[in-house]
Amino acid sequence: MCEGGRFFTEKKQIIRKLADGALAAAVLFGALALAWQGVRGTRKAASVLSVFEEHEPASSVIVIDAGHGGFDGGASGSRTGVREAELNLAVARLLERELVSRGYSVVMTRTDDDAVGETKGADMENRKLIMRDERACVVISIHMNKFTDPTVSGPMVFYMKGSERGKALADCIMYSLCEALGRPQRCSNPEDLFVLRVPEAPSVLVECGFLSNPEDEALLTDPEHQKKLAAGVADGLADYFARLNTGDND
Ligand SMILES: [Zn+2]
Numbered sequence: 001m002c003e004g005g006r007f008f009t010e011k012k013q014i015i016r017k018l019a020d021g022a023l024a025a026a027v028l029f030g031a032l033a034l035a036w037q038g039v040r041g042t043r044k045a046a047s048v049l050s051v052f053e054e055h056e057p058a059s060s061v062i063v064i065d066a067g068h069g070g071f072d073g074g075a076s077g078s079r080t081g082v083r084e085a086e087l088n089l090a091v092a093r094l095l096e097r098e099l100v101s102r103g104y105s106v107v108m109t110r111t112d113d114d115a116v117g118e119t120k121g122a123d124m125e126n127r128k129l130i131m132r133d134e135r136a137c138v139v140i141s142i143h144m145n146k147f148t149d150p151t152v153s154g155p156m157v158f159y160m161k162g163s164e165r166g167k168a169l170a171d172c173i174m175y176s177l178c179e180a181l182g183r184p185q186r187c188s189n190p191e192d193l194f195v196l197r198v199p200e201a202p203s204v205l206v207e208c209g210f211l212s213n214p215e216d217e218a219l220l221t222d223p224e225h226q227k228k229l230a231a232g233v234a235d236g237l238a239d240y241f242a243r244l245n246t247g248d249n250d
Pocket residue numbers: 067068074075084143144
């Protein structure tokens with residue numbers, strides 16, 4: 001091989017080495033860029049999540065809790081005597097259908113008229129076990145309200161006192177419910193209720209209306225109104241997730 005040829009070969013080898021090096025550098029740079037984006041993405045997600053929650057959602061399961069059941073009928077209608085437990089289940093099942101049709105994974109705490117335990121204490125504990133075992137990312141309890149003043153009406157949404165995630169979810173659902181039912185907007189409410197004490201997930205209790213109010217009672221027993229309730233809650237949940245993803249928590 002002549003000098004020139006060796007030079008050429010060496011040059012080619014150098015170029016190849018440089019090319020390999022450049023490729024390796026590009027691969028490394030790309031990997032680093034991806035890793036950085038991942039870190040940034042994680043940081044962004046973490047900063048967004050930190051606004052809403054102290055723990056990341058453990059699963060994508062929405063737990064729907066139809067309040068009362070069996071021996072515990074809950075409130076009863078002032079006009080017809082209809083049991084709250086029955087209406088809760090009807091709305092919860094419509095909500096389940098609505099959420100499943102929108103692609104959510106749903107688990108119900110009860111699917112029939114029976115309670116979830118033989119005593120009130122066991123019933124509540126078992127509901128909590130379902131929420132925990134399913135590693136719920138959101139819990140929605142469905143109830144019907146009652147009050148001594150029969151003129152009080154309309155839906156209410158409660159969240160665990162001090163829970164930012166719970167408040168964010170409750171605000172979204174309250175807004176969408178009022179929209180769906182064509183009612184004036186009202187605020188969600190903080191409370192300290194056993195069913196809301198779910199530290200792993202934002203949890204809300206939706207009081208669909210007042211069984212102590214005759215107009216509400218008529219609406220709450222109407223399947224078409226029940227569908228509007230389910231759609232309103234589902235819209236609020238979708239809004240909550242959309243805000244969670246975009247970091248818009250206003
Ligand atoms: Zn109730």
